[in-house]
Amino acid sequence: MISREEVVRTAGSIAAIQQDDGGVPWPEGHVDAWNHIECLMAMSVAGLDEPVRRGYAWLARHQRADGAWPMKLVDGVPTEANGETNHAAYIAVGVWHHHLVTGDRRFTEESWPMVKAALDFVAGLQTERGEIVWERDAHGRPAAYALLTGCSSIHQGLRCGVLLADHLGDPQPHWELAADRLAHVLSAHPEAFADKSRFSMDWYYPVLGGAVRGQQALELLEREWPTFVVPGLGIRCVSDQPWVTGAETCELVLALDALGDKERAHALFADMQHLRHEDGSYWTGWQFANRKHFPHERSGYTAAAVVLAADALLGLSPGGGLFRDIDGTAVFDPEVCGCAAVHTEGL
Known part of the structure; x- marks a missing residue:
């Protein structure tokens, strides 16, 4: 297990790549x-307040009028203008996490309009069945399909948004209903999502985002464990390539921690430490057939996932239970959607 000082150094490697305008x-x-946002959360754990504030100011400047953010920006200029729903929903996770870590009510109140606009954008793209389509394009057209990983992350965002709303005395019951419906679809309707099952994220994200927990979650993880987990190295990004990635491994660590499976969480976290660089940053991945780092880069988002996993395992900040405490199971009556039985094939 890495030390608190090593975690702070890893967060510092994120601050080192932050751009002058606040973008990471x-x-x-x-x-x-x-x-x-994930990078801002990691820097919050390490107490890097000034970079975090600049990062949230960047988000406030670049939020679109509809509440979303452009899919990609370079030097503050949108290069892909479509707005992704899971990007928008994650602001609620970031702001709730910042509140847990710092207790800074003034910051939370100042960020609340940004969160409200983002989650209203997200909730507005929910289908009648309950899934939330993955984007609205630059011309205002919604996508024709939903993504399981994205919707799992959106579920966590909606739950964090409800917690923020209740904390600030501004309840948003439509977000709670949207989250309940989404949790049910994630746990019972795999047919609602485009098939991306070769990606490990589609395997563990329903657990990570809190929509699937308990025995169903344990069975879900066991089913594909041999497919994705490479002993001693971490987990594959995709099932058909000899390539483990640090961010995905740390997210699975968070999912295991959320289920109380501390032993495997600690073991996987230890396994991925071969990706650590001497400056505290992390290589994105390792191609274990060729024995080379692939891609040949050290990414801020990988470092961020490491910090958040370390916080969950070590309790470094008051936000360490963020992923553990979101549980959206058993809140939606399956009779409402007409499926009395829960179907989990394909998850």
Whole structure:
């Protein structure tokens, strides 16, 4: 297990790549809201207040009128203008996490209009069945399909939004209903989502986002464990490539921790430490057939996932239970959608 000092150093590697305007970029230079927010959360754990505030100011400046963010920005200029629902929903996770870590009510209140606009954008793209389509394009057209990983993350965002709303005395019952319906679809209707099952994220994200917990979650993880987990190295990004990635491994650590499976969570976290660089940053992945880092980069989002996993395992901040405490199971009556039985094939 890495030390508190090593975690702080890893968060510092994120601050080192933050741009002058506050954006935290991918290695190739663009910024997207989801990964940017994840990086801000990691820096919050380490107490890097000034970079975090600049990062949230960046989000406030670039939020669209409809509440979303452009899919990609380079030097503050949108290069892909479509707005993704899971990007928008993650602002609620970031702001709730910041509140848990710092207790800064003034910051929470100042961020609340940004969260409200984002989650209203998200809730407005929910289908009659309950899934939420993955984007609205630059011309206002909604996508024709939903993504399981994205909707799992959106579920967590909606739950965090409800907690923020209740904390601030501004209840948003339509978000809670949207989250309840979404949790049911995630746990019982795999046919609602485009097939991305070769990606490990589609395997564990329903657990990570809190829609699937308990025995169903344990069975879900067991079913594909041999497919994705490479002993001693971490987990594959995709099932058909000899390539483990640090961010996905740490997210699975968070999912295991949320289920109380501390032993496997600690073991996987230890396994992925071969990706650590001497400066505290992390290589994105390792191609274990060729024995080379792939891609040849150290990414801020990987470092962020490491910090959040370490916080969950070590209790470094008051936000360490963020993923553990979101549980959306057993809140929706399956009779409402006409499926008395729960179907989990394909999850």
